[in-house]
Amino acid sequence: MANNPFEGIYKTKVDTTELINLAFGKAMKAKTTSRKGSRKEFERKIELARINTASKVLRSRLSNVVESFPSFDDLHPFYYELADTLCSVDKLKLALGGIWGVYDSILGVEEEVRTKLLNEDLYAQDMRKLRKEAFGRFASIIKIIEPHINFLLRSRKILIRLPGFDGNAPTVAVAGAPNSGKSSIVKKITSGKPEIAAYPFTTKKLIFGHRKIGFFHVQFCDTPGLLDRPISERNEIELQGITAFKFIADIILFLIDPSLEAMYPIEQQLKILNDIKVYFPQATIVTVISKIDLLTDEEHSEVLNKLDELNLKSEHQLSVSAMQDENLDKLISEIDSIIKEEVISREKFRHLTRTKVSEDFTPLEKEEEEDFFLIDEEDVLRSRFG
Ligand SMILES: Nc1nc2c(ncn2[C@@H]2O[C@H](COP(=O)(O)OP(=O)(O)OP(=O)(O)O)[C@@H](O)[C@H]2O)c(=O)[nH]1
Ligand SMILES: [Mg+2]
Structure with missing residues (x-):
């Protein structure tokens, strides 16, 4: 790290x-x-x-x-x-x-x-x-x-208390309204130990957790809760999350808490999701409906319909419960495939798959040459990420 x-x-x-x-x-x-x-x-x-x-x-x-x-x-x-x-x-x-x-x-x-x-x-x-x-x-x-x-x-x-992070490792930032369950997910699926509490703004700074997913050591960044307001009005606690979304997030898990216990109405949470999509287009957004153990089937379908109505339905969408360990494995496999299919081909990671060929190398016949130069990306990544 x-x-x-x-x-x-x-x-x-x-x-x-x-x-x-x-x-x-x-x-x-x-x-x-x-x-x-x-x-x-x-x-x-x-x-x-x-x-x-x-x-x-x-x-x-x-x-x-x-x-x-x-x-x-x-x-x-x-x-x-x-x-x-x-x-x-x-x-x-x-x-x-x-x-x-x-x-x-x-x-x-x-x-x-x-x-x-x-x-x-x-x-x-x-x-x-x-x-x-x-x-x-x-x-x-x-x-x-x-x-x-x-x-x-x-x-x-x-x-001196800022977290260390590795610019060569894929990074997943966890975003959402206060109390939506961000830290609970980070704590459940990574080595990170964020504080969890039943009140908003428990997390006041960026907290990193790590987890090996496939061949990658993935960094997860827990962030302070976001309120529905323009960036210019955000306080320094929220701005730390914005910095992570802007500069290091390859994937953003956006949590929506549709339960009756949620501190912020679903409409406000969806407006924040919309802002995140607009402001951070470089990151793949995964919409995560959290605390599904607290939802009836009707309530669950209602959120899905709302996402649909507002055109916020995402290619990557899951419903989980950190508390009941529901669908967290699916969340991990979703992250795994996004890293393999999208993240790793981005400019930021280009250097990991580039291989230099010595100039005095004698070229082989055309057909053989192509085969020979085929780089096994997974091999290269395995050697880089352990
Ligand atoms: N029933 C249920 N409660 C949950 C679940 N996930 C989190 N909670 C509860 O929701 C509350 C907030 O959880 P946190 O993980 O601290 O939420 P957060 O989004 O990190 O909150 P802030 O840091 O304040 O923004 C806590 O009381 C958790 O126990 C879940 O899957 N099911
Ligand atoms: Mg938190």
Whole structure:
């Protein structure tokens, strides 16, 4: 499984006050390598070492923070969009730029004081005064970026918890209104362990589960419930699901809960289904009528008729009960055949079936050649997906 690109971002435990204390504490323990020369020379060397150490500690901490962030230009769009939804990429860039900006200011103070210490004929007390002034300037510089550091610390907590996903594995995202049974299905058919509860908005972030289907390690992505409203009005919890549908979903299982216990009227649920079909045409939609253990035959036929009436009947449609384990095996075989028949031939997976032939290869007779080049797709996939 691929990693979350934010996993390695710098784990700084220090706030700005602690950072300043740390740098000055280390600086005051700095020693000179030689005790040769006059007392004044010794004082000069000590103050130089202190300034140098404080500047080094501050700069290395700050550059560690900035450099540990992945480049936003190289991020997979799924992670870029999630970072933007949850933290705002503009604000992250501003904070990182602000922190980077003071790196040179710290270096500037260090160089200015070093030049004075080296070139001016100073008493020991003047040298100490210079160093103290420099420490004061370092502290003011660090205080300027306090809001940026605090923002990055808060963002870090969110970003390091994003799920890891594998761009080379087929992905099934599970969508539907709140409380429609999404997490129950993911929990039943995959290794994922989403929370299940009898109230809406139990799932507040993307949760991945995995299952081997045929030759594929398929990723399932449980998502927060969707309300019937335009994308522009969706909150950051719903937008995480939208990001998954848009950037990583090869298949979307859309759950409809037609039971009397449903929290949202069937008409609203069907409007959401219609939006999903319109907005995410790259994914194959499987319409899943859930909780059929709670439905009478008439109620079941009523939903099917409604789907028909509204022209929402899908080529891939199933009725299941996660609770009673009804038709979940059929759901798995449906996913299996969609992957084999549709998903794997999409551009995203093209590289898996491409095989290079060496240039010095001697071609065979025409008929034999064609046979020889026939690639057993299943063999290739088996070697890729295990
Ligand atoms: N009777 C019955 N109840 C079910 C079934 N599937 C889920 N439920 C119940 O429906 C409620 C909601 O289930 P969840 O799986 O948490 O639904 P969800 O769509 O993930 O909900 P949110 O994360 O809040 O959007 C829980 O009380 C489940 O026990 C089912 O097949 N039959
Ligand atoms: Mg849920």
